[in-house]
Amino acid sequence: MKPPLCVICYKEFLDSDEGGLVYFKKRNSDERWEKMMSEEDLIGHPPYADWFCEKHYTAAKELQNLPLNEAVKILNERFPKE
Numbered sequence: 898m899k900p901p902l903c904v905i906c907y908k909e910f911l912d913s914d915e916g917g918l919v920y921f922k923k924r925n926s927d928e929r930w931e932k933m934m935s936e937e938d939l940i941g942h943p944p945y946a947d948w949f950c951e952k953h954y955t956a957a958k959e960l961q962n963l964p965l966n967e968a969v970k971i972l973n974e975r976f977p978k979e
């Protein structure tokens with residue numbers, strides 16, 4: 898598993914924090930990843946899911962019908978880095 902870091906602001910998660918993992922629409926490559934992982938009997942961090950802190954979690958949830966890369970692009974535009 899990836900260490901829990903918000904993919905938008907890179908804030909590290911603490912036990913007390915809200916927010917969490919958001920699963921996005923699977924791309925073809927994600928379907929292939931899932932098939933490969935189940936065939937090889939492996940467990941890993943899904944490429945179509947990522948962590949969001951409490952500040953970005955709700956916005957991320959609203960975009961979960963998009964593939965991860967598109968959603969992150971939109972969120973990075975909506976929440977510019979300082």
Ligand SMILES: [Zn+2]
Pocket residue numbers: 903904905906907908949950951952953
């Ligand atoms: Zn964040």
